[in-house]
Amino acid sequence: MLKAEYQHRGKVPQDVIEAVELTLPALPAGQVLVKVLAAPINPSDVLTLTGEYGMLPPLPAIGGNEGVGRVEQLGEGVSNLKVGQTVLLPVGSGTWVTHLHAPANKLIPLPDADPQQLAMMTINPPTASLLLSEFVDLKPGDWVIQNAANSGVGGYLIQLAKLRGFKTINVVRRESAIAEVKAEGGDVVLVDGPDLPKRVREATGGAPVMLGIDAIGGAATDHLAASLGEGGTLVNYGLMSGQPCQVSAASFVFRDVTLRGFWLAKWFQKATPADQFKVFGELTQLIAAGKLKARVAATFDISQIKQAIAAAASGERGGKILIVP
Incomplete structure (x- = not known):
């Protein structure tokens, strides 16, 4: 298992992050083990590495703010999800990893569709x-x-x-x-x-x-x-x-x-759950039906995180860069 971690921020984003070994503790009650299927690199992620974004996590930090994964193990007391189910990962959960633990009540089940397209739906x-x-x-x-x-x-x-x-x-x-x-x-x-x-x-x-x-x-x-x-x-x-x-x-x-x-x-902070459900309900249906999609320029493994960040930060790519563990 691997994670893309950074200990500091700097002007050259790919220089501050690296792939390191990930060790997860025993699975807590109420949580699930998720294998990450795809996670994009957004401009906000690059700005977070350089320290120029409006909201910065405490260091050290794992990169990645959105993505999708597959449930691999259920913690004690989890009944709302099934092993093998595709789920939308919580925003800001450090998604540039091969695996993560997440609270079951924060995971949104997704339809059976292209995980790379679903991975880009949160932002x-x-x-x-x-x-x-x-x-x-x-x-x-x-x-x-x-x-x-x-x-x-x-x-x-x-x-x-x-x-x-x-x-x-x-x-x-x-x-x-x-x-x-x-x-x-x-x-x-x-x-x-x-x-x-x-x-x-x-x-x-x-x-x-x-x-x-x-x-x-x-x-x-x-x-x-x-x-x-x-x-x-x-x-x-x-x-x-x-x-x-x-x-x-x-x-x-x-x-x-x-x-x-x-x-x-800011919209997330002010929007009611009903407002959020309305927006994401429409988008999920469109993406699952193939009516809404984004170009993918290239995919990289976690072990290639430096190359992936460099590609995402470049100005002339023809689509999104994705981390696909």
Whole structure:
């Protein structure tokens, strides 16, 4: 058994983490032994290793915030699960491991579907879903603009928007990303630049765009803000550029654009169990039915954690990096 552990944080994420032997104690009552089937590496995981994320676990720590596993052994008193069942692992449980103990009442049984796709459902799909529903009351036929459209959240957002009848303008930072975003179902794909607003108006025939979604910050935020219609809302959920969001006063003063922020962790804190069940119930059904999926660029074993982190931190991969023990 192995775990991907880090004792400190540093600027080069792959340098601070390594695969070490894992020894689990006797299985406590009320818990189950789970074999991890798949666990993704998200941008937030990389930022946690560098110390730049908004919520950092105490050290030493095991990496990984989401994933799925298979129940291998039941602790005393566990009656709600069965050996062999696929389960969704608790958020933040240190999922870059071959095996773990988890409280039975914190594990969610999953349908029999692709474990790699199910492993990515806890963070990116609900982020995309909530970005589309929580800020602007969109109607079928409405336009949405997003940058980082070739990211994990970007891909889910394109698919969910199409299922809900919305049209997407998808902004990328390099020409080589255009084909993959079009293949995902993006209605319009544009390379970012200062003239983005003009090209957006041409692509939409001048239709107002009332929701913008920004994952980059810096000048890219301003390009999206200037592309929105009067009274539009721009939501930032990431800072891939490492620069503060920039928005011209003209967007705020003359066109009444609003800039908001979104962090899934905050939503989890405020959402009722019924709200969470509604969101995850829909997403689970879509993923199990193959109607919602993410590209997988590569898979790595726990023993290859340094290579996996380096791949996840690189800027030109064509999909998600997964740990598959």
